[in-house]
Amino acid sequence: MIELLKKLEPLNLEKTKFIGYENLDASAKVLGLYNKEGIGVQHLTGTGFVIFDQTPFYAISGGQDSDKGHLIFNQVEIEIIDVRKDVIPGYFIHEVNLSEQELRIGDLVDLRVCADFRYNSSLNHSALHITWQTILNNVGHYVEELGSKLNDERYQLQFCNDEMITPQLVLKAVEQINSKTIPEKIKSKIFFVTQEEAEAKNYLFEFTKIAPGEMVRMVEFPGIVIEPCSGTHIDSTEELKKIWFMNFTKTNKAVIIDMTTNPAVAKNYFKTKLEDRLKEIESQISKALEAGMRDSFDEQLKVARNLVEANNYIAIKELNEIGLNITALINKFLKNLEQENIKQFLSQDFQPKIIKDKFYYIETSNENYTNKLLISKASLLANENPEKVIILANQGQTNSNAVLVCNQKANFNVKLWFDEKLADKTGFKGGGGPLIIQIFSPAKEDFKTIKSALEE
DSSP states (O other), X not given: XXXXXXXXXXXOSOOOEEOTTTOSEEEEEEEEEEETTSOEESEEOSEEEEEESXXXXXXXXXXXXXXXXXXXXXXXXXXXXXXXXXXXXXXXEEEEEOTTOOEETTOEEEEEEOHHHHHHHHHHHHHHHHHHHHHHHHHOSOOOEEEEEEOSSOXXXXXXXXXXXXXXXXXXXXXXXXXXXTTTTOBOEEEEEXXXXXXXXXXXXXXXXXXXXXXXXXXXXXXXXXXXXXXXXXXXXXXXXXOEEEEEEEOSSEEEEEEEOOHHHHHHHHIIIIIHHHXXXXXXXXXXXXXXXXXXXXXXXXXXXXXXHHOSHHHHHHHHHHHHHHHHHHHHHHHHHHHHHHHHHHHOOOOOEEETTTEEEEEEOOTTOOHHHHHHHHHHHHHHSTTSEEEEEEEOSSOEEEEEEEOGGGOOOHXXXXXXXXXXXXXXXXXXXXXXXXXXXXXXXGHXXXXXXXXX
């Protein structure tokens, strides 16, 4: 919505002074108010846009997200939804939702940036520069940067596709940063140079955006990296403590690398990708062993549990490969088991109960008797007894399942019978057609209702 204000350029207002490098709190005067349609107004309620004489809020640029925080007016905190400085050059436009509060031109407010958001963003921004250069050092040649993104949670590097940039190389760069760069406590340096000096020293990149006559703000971690940057940064590499390699994506055109300096983000991310994945693998193995599988997975599980401690992208990839291999072995076993179960099941001679001389009813009680298994037997019995309706009902430890099958000669609609007799009276759910239907209920008590319904 902020783009709506583009039509107002040029503005006849004092340009916004950005004081956010030095301050996170400031008193500011309202110079411009605009409603959600982008029309200038003298007073504003609800959603709209505000231009102040000065602001501590960093506006999205260089891949870094806008600051989060509030304006305080009449002792009420009002969230700053977004901040942009690229819509009308020279002006920081703040998007707000004032609700019932009213702002007027000339009002004084307090602006307060969320300190945690700013600091975590600064950590990620400094780490981005350091990671970028460390990766290039390991590649051995320049690789064009397509862009970057960062906020308080993570940062992302985007390179042109280069065969030298691999997950292994990125992990090597990360280990160098964690073991050497961070402990060296390298102090950052922020300074300004003219555009002419920046060009002469090859500081500028093809994507660097600088207004005519504007000084170039440089960020340097001596001995590591020096680049033009308008973003916010930390004072020393010591503050990073650790960086984590989260994801790696390679396309025909780009290499995209996701990282973080935020331990809480890393913990949650790797819990899902590693710890929870390991639990899935362990559960899968446990169920296979309970089903009679005799293979040993001790070695695979030992490797998998070590990978969980690694907390990096390569560990995720290797754990998934272990999981896929284990799944393939278990699926092969289960397929063979199913075929054996079908063979044994089909050979069994069940004693049916004939109900109303129409229904051929068989009860079973086995946790491994799936509807797929029951259908195979019921289909055989339907062919042998074409005028009967075959019902195989099975009770598991915690649930019930059944199949109803009949031949066309039976002149019976099993789907219609289910809808009338069981669908609304039990927990059974299922699907099928006039000649075959399979049903399942999470309640084992529903097993008894099938026979009762047949006898009505």
